[in-house]
Amino acid sequence: xxxxxxxxxxxQRHLLRHLNWQIHAGECWCIIGRNGAGKSTxxxxxxxxxxxxxxxxxxxxxxxxxxxxxxxxxKRAFLPQGRADAFGYSAIETVLSAxxxxxxxxxxxxxxxxxxxMQALHAVDMADLAQRDVRxxxxxxRQRVAIAALLAQDAQMMLLDEPANALDLAHQxxxxxxxxxxxxxxxxxxxxxxxxxxxxxxxxxxxLLLMGDGSWMAGAASATLTAENLSLCLGHPIERFQHGDQxxxxxxx
Numbered sequence: 001x002x003x004x005x006x007x008x009x010x011x012q013r014h015l016l017r018h019l020n021w022q023i024h025a026g027e028c029w030c031i032i033g034r035n036g037a038g039k040s041t042x043x044x045x046x047x048x049x050x051x052x053x054x055x056x057x058x059x060x061x062x063x064x065x066x067x068x069x070x071x072x073x074x075k076r077a078f079l080p081q082g083r084a085d086a087f088g089y090s091a092i093e094t095v096l097s098a099x100x101x102x103x104x105x106x107x108x109x110x111x112x113x114x115x116x117x118m119q120a121l122h123a124v125d126m127a128d129l130a131q132r133d134v135r136x137x138x139x140x141x142r143q144r145v146a147i148a149a150l151l152a153q154d155a156q157m158m159l160l161d162e163p164a165n166a167l168d169l170a171h172q173x174x175x176x177x178x179x180x181x182x183x184x185x186x187x188x189x190x191x192x193x194x195x196x197x198x199x200x201x202x203x204x205x206x207x208l209l210l211m212g213d214g215s216w217m218a219g220a221a222s223a224t225l226t227a228e229n230l231s232l233c234l235g236h237p238i239e240r241f242q243h244g245d246q247x248x249x250x251x252x253x
Contacts, residue, residue, distance in 0.1 A: 001046065001157060001189070002061075007054030008041055015041055017214035019055070023157070028183045028190040030200040030221065033210030034235055039193045040081060042210070043159045046191065047078040059157075073101035077155035079146060081162050081193075085134045091145045092130040095120055098153040113152075120148035123178060125171065139166040147175060158182070160192040164199065172196075176203050197238075197249040201225055209233040225249075 006019040015038030023029060031039050044050045046057065048064050057064040059075060067075070077098075089097075095117040096109050103109075109117075121127040124144040134142055143166045150158060158179070164172040180203035182188040194200040200207075207224040209217040211233055217224055227240040230249065237252040 002058040005055040006052055008038055008045060009053045014214040016216060019216055021218055023189050023191060025187040025189055026183050027205050028180060028203055029206045029208055030204035031193045031208045032233060034212050037210040037212040039210060040161050043161050043193060047076060047159050048072060070101050075155055076157040076159060077150045077153040079150050079160045079163055088133045088135055090131050091126060091134055092117055094134050094145055095149045095152050098149040117152050120151040123151055124148045140168055143167055144171060157189045162193050164196060172199060179203060201247055
């Protein structure tokens with residue numbers, strides 16, 4: 001994906017000015033910023049769910065708005081921050097719904113679709129609950145079903161708005177490492193909003209910092225995620241230090 005001179009605003013407030021950015025196969029980008037800095041708005045714009053307020057977004061050298069919806073759904077998947085389950089679908093039915101962009105000549109799911117959906121549920125440790133009504137699941141379990149649906153969609157680019165939200169610690173770590181493996185082994189592209197600096201740093205190859213006034217910083221995670229940059233971005237002093245082979249970030253008192 002190639003973003004050219006992108007401008008985003010809400011009312012009179014400028015969220016982003018002149019964003020020039022490229023997302024390549026195999027890269028895992030973490031988007032960081034304060035509440036209201038425009039992180040979710042940016043993801044929704046990249047997903048094609050809202051128009052840009054200026055500039056262009058190209059996917060495979062084609063303007064995002066020119067993609068047919070079914071073809072776009074095969075190219076990019078979007079995991080929103082919140083959702084509501086109004087109907088009593090089972091977990092497996094929910095995941096199978098992500099296969100609909102591939103149903104050109106048929107309506108019902110094929111055996112291959114069911115196998116892919118079950119593989120996705122296995123990947124997030126939810127296969128045993130495949131027949132459960134999603135409305136009966138806990139918030140963390142429902143989030144894992146949503147991640148499984150994202151996996152079953154099998155898009156090249158995954159746009160994730162706080163994917164670890166509501167997950168317990170073990171599943172936070174396993175989900176993050178799952179996304180890292182998809183980038184490294186299948187050359188997927190991940191663009192992820194996260195407030196957990198330490199978890200994000202462990203898997204991110206690159207970072208985009210939204211400063212909240214329209215300005216931004218982008219680059220390799222090791223160079224961009226510095227204590228100075230994060231303190232400026234988040235409006236609070238951050239310390240970065242090494243613990244063994246791990247880089248850790250903590251807020252100062």
